Structure formats: C-alpha cells, structure tokens
Amino acid sequence: xxxxxxxxxxxxxxxxxxxxxxxxxxxxxxxxxxxxxxxxxxxxxxxxxxxxxxxxxxxxxxxxxxxxxxxxxxxxxxxxxxxxxxxxxxxxxxxxxxxxxxxxxxxxxxxxxxxxxxxxxxxxxxxxxxxxxxxxxxxxxxxxxxxxxxxxxxxxxxxxxxxxxxxxxxxxxxxxxxxxxxxxxxxxxxxxxxxxxxxxxxxxxxxxxxxxxxxxxxxxxxxxxxxxxxxxxxxxxxxxxxxxxxxxxxxxxxxxxxxxxxxxxxxxxxxxxxxxxxxxxxxxx
Numbered sequence: 001x002x003x004x005x006x007x008x009x010x011x012x013x014x015x016x017x018x019x020x021x022x023x024x025x026x027x028x029x030x031x032x033x034x035x036x037x038x039x040x041x042x043x044x045x046x047x048x049x050x051x052x053x054x055x056x057x058x059x060x061x062x063x064x065x066x067x068x069x070x071x072x073x074x075x076x077x078x079x080x081x082x083x084x085x086x087x088x089x090x091x092x093x094x095x096x097x098x099x100x101x102x103x104x105x106x107x108x109x110x111x112x113x114x115x116x117x118x119x120x121x122x123x124x125x126x127x128x129x130x131x132x133x134x135x136x137x138x139x140x141x142x143x144x145x146x147x148x149x150x151x152x153x154x155x156x157x158x159x160x161x162x163x164x165x166x167x168x169x170x171x172x173x174x175x176x177x178x179x180x181x182x183x184x185x186x187x188x189x190x191x192x193x194x195x196x197x198x199x200x201x202x203x204x205x206x207x208x209x210x211x212x213x214x215x216x217x218x219x220x221x222x223x224x225x226x227x228x229x230x231x232x233x234x235x236x237x238x239x240x241x242x243x244x245x246x247x248x249x250x251x252x253x254x255x256x257x258x259x260x261x262x263x264x265x266x267x268x269x270x271x272x273x274x275x276x277x278x279x280x281x282x283x284x285x
Contacts, residue, residue, distance in 0.1 A: 024276045030269035037081055038088040045078035050233050058252040070240075070255045071247055079235050080258055086236035087217065087263070090151045090229070094216040095209050097155035102162030103205060107193055109163075110170035124160040132157035132219050140228040147230045150223045151216075158212055165208055169201045203277070210274030214267040221263050237263050 037044065047065075053073030061068050067076040109120040132154045139153035140146070173179065174197070182192045221238030223229040230236040235243075237259040244256030 021276065024273055027269040027273035027276075030265060031273065034084060034088060034266045034269075038084040041081040041084045045075075045081045047075040047078045049074060049078040049082045049235065051075070058247060058250065061254075067258055068252075068254045070243065071252075076240075076255050076258060079240060079255075080237070080262060083235040083237050083240060083259070084262070086147055086230050086234060087221070087238070088266075090147050090220040090236070091213045091216040093148065093151040094155045094158060094220070095213050097152070098158040098162050098212060099205060099209050101155075102159040103166050103198075105159070106163040106166035107170050107197065109167050110174050111189060111193060111197075120163075124163055127156065127160040130157055132216075133222060136219065136223050137226075137228060140223070145228040145231060147220070147224075147234075147236070150220055150229050154216055154219055158216065162205075162208055162212065166201060166205060169204050170197060173197050173200050207274050207277035210270055210277060212274075214270035214274065217263065217267050217270070 042049075051074060053069065056069055056073045057071050059065060059069040059073070065075050065077070067080070070076055070079070105120050105124070109117045135157050136150040136153040140149050143149050178196065179192060182196060220229055221236070221241070224236050224238030225242040227242070230239050232239070240259035241256045241263070244253070244259065247253060248256055
C-alpha cells in the first residue's frame with residue numbers, strides 16, 4: 001500500500017510571509033529589527049548604559065543624548081538598546097521550553113489516547129489553574145528574583161495552552177489515512193511522529209509560538225516592573241518603566257514612555273503576525 005504523499009506534502013511547511021499581507025510584512029520587519037538590537041544592542045549603544053552622572057539627572061534631549069538622561073544621569077537610548085537583550089531573551093526561553101514540553105505531551109497524548117490521554121489532560125487541567133504572573137511571583141519568592149526564574153515559571157504556565165492546541169491538531173492528523181498506511185508498512189510510531197505528524201502540525205506550532213512570545217514578553221515586563229525579574233545593574237524594558245515612574249510625576253516621562261513604547265510595539269508585532277499565521281494554518285480554519 002502506497003502512502004498518499006500528495007496529501008502529506010500539501011500540509012507541510014510553515015506559512016510564508018507572502019500570505020500574511022502587508023501587516024504581516026511590517027510585523028516581520030519589526031521583529032527582525034528587535035532581534036538585531038537584542039543581539040547587537042551593546043555595540044550599537046552610543047554610551048555606557050551604566051555610566052552615572054548625578055550632576056545631570058533628568059537632562060533633556062541633546063545631540064549627545066537623543067532621549068535624554070534618567071534619574072541617575074544614565075543615557076536612556078543606550079539603556080534601551082542594551083535592555084532589549086533581556087527583554088527578548090526571557091520570552092524566548094519561555095517559548096522554547098513551553099513548545100518543547102507542550103508539544104511532546106500533546107503528541108504523546110494524541111498518539112496513545114486512552115489512559116495516557118486522560119492522565120495528560122488531567123495534569124494540563126491542573127496547570128491551567130495557575131495564572132502565569134502568580135506562579136512567577138511565587139517562584140521568585142522561593143528561589144529569589146531573576147529573569148531565568150521568572151521565565152522558567154512562566155514556561156510551566158504556558159505549557160498547557162500550547163499542549164491543548166497542538167493536541168487538537170495532532171488528534172486530527174492521527175485519524176488521517178496516511179497514518180494508518182504508514183503503520184501498515186511497518187514504520188515505527190517514533191518515525192511516523194517525527195517524519196510525518198510533527199511536520200504537518202508545525203505551521204500551527206509556529207503560529208502559537210509567535211503569539212505566546214508576545215504574551216510572555218508582557219508578563220516578564222510586569223515581573224521586572226515589580227522588581228522580581230531582571231535585577232540592577234542589568235536592565236530590561238520592564239525595569240526601565242518601573243525606574244522611570246517617579247520621573248513621570250516630576251514631568252520627565254522619557255524613560256518610562258520610551259521603554260513602554262518599545263514593549264507595546266514588539267508585543268503587537270508578535271501578536272498580529274501570530275494571529276495571521278494561525279488564520280492561514282489549515283488546522284485552525
């Protein structure tokens with residue numbers, strides 16, 4: 001019995017940006033630019049982001065300080081560029097861990113069914129009861145505040161969301177004729193899942209990862225804002241919003257406003273791109 005390869009290949013591949021429209025292209029450009037800044041932010045920074053100048057707190061914009069100085073006389077633009085790394089690294093850790101664990105549980109649940117499916121679904125239902133922010137705060141209280149601690153906690157909170165969506169698509173693929181055909185040919189379950197089932201649900205996984213990245217970025221910024229994420233002298237955009245809050249009351253909103261705008265722009269870009277990828281994924285239509 002031959003495998004219906006035409007049907008399999010039709011469902012493979014990641015949806016191209018050409019199918020996401022103009023907005024998708026703009027979002028992709030924003031994401032690439034943010035990633036570039038995250039990698040090369042310290043090189044691009046015009047000044048030392050940690051250099052303190054207490055003689056000029058809250059100095060306004062000038063040719064040498066395009067966004068002005070913060071309460072400690074540090075260059076805001078330099079801190080924005082350097083802070084991009086932690087702001088994007090944390091969500092990346094959340095997405096990688098949540099996707100890895102969530103997809104593994106989803107594929108196992110869909111493939112085995114029965115008691116395995118029921119047991120995994122029960123565990124996921126329990127995890128649904130823990131809000132991400134609350135779990136991150138509790139974890140930081142136990143193990144100490146840090147970016148990685150918050151990221152690990154949030155990855156646990158986001159795992160059931162990924163697993164639930166991927167499981168639904170995997171169950172649909174499990175019932176397709178090509179799976180039965182491959183089993184009749186004697187291919188192992190491991191081979192079928194890795195070579196056929198996973199590639200067919202990969203577009204959905206990519207779409208979900210993009211959306212989760214945006215939400216994780218907001219959560220981690222909130223954790224840093226309350227002082228349980230990135231710790232000084234390191235910085236990220238959430239910590240800059242928190243540090244710039246006193247300046248707002250004094251009429252100096254540049255630090256908090258610029259960091260907040262960076263968060264909003266990047267999060268919106270990820271969410272819009274993720275929604276468009278999801279809308280063009282066969283499993284979500």
